[in-house]
């Protein structure tokens with residue numbers, strides 16, 4: 001296979017069926033943004049939508065907006081818009097809280113449901129994302145000796161799931177290696193053992209087609225600010241399969257999940273359906289931004305998004321292998337079917353190299369202890385961007401540009 005030229009990349013961009021999406025985002029000049037997996041870019045429509053929500057709705061219509069602009073139902077409506085992106089039914093998805101809080105709510109609820117049948121184990125992977133681990137550790141402490149958290153390596157996972165397993169909680173695309181787990185097979189195995197299955201879709205939703213219903217997944221959570229382009233700290237989403245909605249307890253039993261919040265009754269009565277998993281008042285301004293990001297995302301065909309994402313990743317790896325052989329360990333799967341929408345390279349000077357790249361207009365990120373991570377958001381990245389990014393990386397390595405004190409001081413956020 002000949003090494004792709006910049007000219008090849010330009011031709012692929014011309015033929016790209018998603019090319020027209022790029023101009024719908026605000027993207028700074030002279031920046032190649034390979035971090036849309038951590039914070040998606042700003043859709044231009046979001047700027048207008050936020051102005052409208054603030055000035056017209058909040059500013060002019062004040063509190064009547066809860067009815068007049070249906071603010072009260074935005075968590076359900078935006079959830080319904082996310083549903084097809086993750087293979088769920090419209091009434092199975094709710095936008096609320098953060099991914100961390102939604103993990104807490106759903107894992108605790110699953111335990112409450114399963115404990116009476118002597119199912120007391122939460123099973124997960126030792127390499128799961130830290131907040132997922134911390135939340136599970138906190139839940140295990142809260143339930144005291146009644147609950148056991150079992151963390152295992154990927155290859156031990158299936159054996160760890162047994163008839164004491166209450167819930168298996170995993171992340172679909174590994175944030176470090178980019179590896180995609182087999183959602184269908186693991187969910188099936190969990191069900192055969194009588195456990196409930198939760199998937200964290202933080203690095204999946206909007207990056208690749210997810211089939212929650214087809215895989216018969218029970219529970220899921222995911223982020224609004226990554227591939228859904230909902231803005232910094234955007235509300236997250238949760239999914240509860242229809243069959244569980246009226247059986248799972250609402251652990252954070254706030255008034256927005258009450259069957260009739262404006263009756264101001266003294267006792268908690270959970271709503272039926274997905275709304276019971278709400279807690280407090282929804283953050284409307286953040287929801288307005290998320291709605292635009294989701295709306296833009298859902299106009300793209302996810303199979304096309306996935307194909308482009310795989311080609312962008314393969315192009316990146318082909319160029320790294322051709323131009324920088326033996327400089328990096330490729331720690332993501334080489335086979336694009338096993339890989340999410342990111343490339344991960346290991347290098348002992350990873351932090352400094354990422355900082356040098358950022359100083360030269362290529363934004364990726366660093367994940368301890370030694371991983372350079374590059375995410376590909378197919379709606380606004382071009383093939384030439386990948387070519388230029390790897391060319392910049394090549395120069396930084398060959399000129400040892402990274403070997404400079406100013407690139408070695410760790411910032412608070414990496």
Ligand SMILES: *Cc1c(COP(=O)(O)O)cnc(C)c1O
Pocket residue numbers: 098099100101129131132171175200202203223236
């Ligand atoms: C990004 C990410 C989160 C983020 O959780 P927040 O509550 O939004 O901070 C959670 N889980 C995974 C797997 C992630 O990649």
